[in-house]
Amino acid sequence: EDQVTQSPEALRLQEGESSSLNCSYTVSGLRGLFWYRQDPGKGPEFLFTLYSAGEEKEKERLKATLTKKESFLHITAPKPEDSATYLCAVLTGTASKLTFGTGTRLQVTL
Amino acid sequence: DAGVIQSPRHEVTEMGQEVTLRCKPISGHNSLFWYRQTMMRGLELLIYFNNNVPIDDSGMPEDRFSAKMPNASFSTLKIQPSEPRDSAVYFCASSLYGGQNTEAFFGQGTRLTVV
Numbered sequence: 001e002d003q004v005t006q007s008p009e010a011l012r013l014q015e016g017e018s019s020s021l022n023c024s025y026t027v028s029g030l031r032g033l034f035w036y037r038q039d040p041g042k043g044p045e046f047l048f049t050l051y052s053a054g055e056e057k058e059k060e061r062l063k064a065t066l067t068k069k070e071s072f073l074h075i076t077a078p079k080p081e082d083s084a085t086y087l088c089a090v091l092t093g094t095a096s097k098l099t100f101g102t103g104t105r106l107q108v109t110l
Numbered sequence: 111d112a113g114v115i116q117s118p119r120h121e122v123t124e125m126g127q128e129v130t131l132r133c134k135p136i137s138g139h140n141s142l143f144w145y146r147q148t149m150m151r152g153l154e155l156l157i158y159f160n161n162n163v164p165i166d167d168s169g170m171p172e173d174r175f176s177a178k179m180p181n182a183s184f185s186t187l188k189i190q191p192s193e194p195r196d197s198a199v200y201f202c203a204s205s206l207y208g209g210q211n212t213e214a215f216f217g218q219g220t221r222l223t224v225v
Binding site: 031032034036042043044045046049087089091097098099100101102103 | 114143145151152153155158165166201203205212213214215216217218219
């Protein structure tokens, strides 16, 4: 069975304090790894897709990387508006099953 | 495109009543997912469809839950009879299976409260 584990469960940072979120996975036939952001009361919002080990994607203060066993979401100099829950998901199998981790709740304070 | 549209946004119902949640996927997308989100269990995949055909319903909790996709632009998730433990936020998502971009896009969710 596909497993996706995210850590830490919660993270509190001061504005400007860079850090990384981790997503480790055990799956058969990884076809893609996705990062989403979820704000309270809203649906997950797509951020990045990574398809192969060594791939990196960047968007503003966020950078996602992928190895054969895990992915990292690096947050550089975060701002309070980056506060949200960050979810990773894996796409596996021939029929596009999408499985999510439990997320990391990020709070960025002034 | 307006994105994935779910209705209703909020539903409060009494235990034992039938509840129907609705989803309109993004036009042109051929995969549709139903998820349930709770504080305890996070996002759980209930069922997903490819080209209107149910592929994996192993996440459906029990026979009280059923989902249909009669055409490419509409899907329903039905709970009959509903129970308080079904209270959660239910999300629908769609994606383009087999395309170059495979990311799934989510609706705003339906917050279900069963009292």
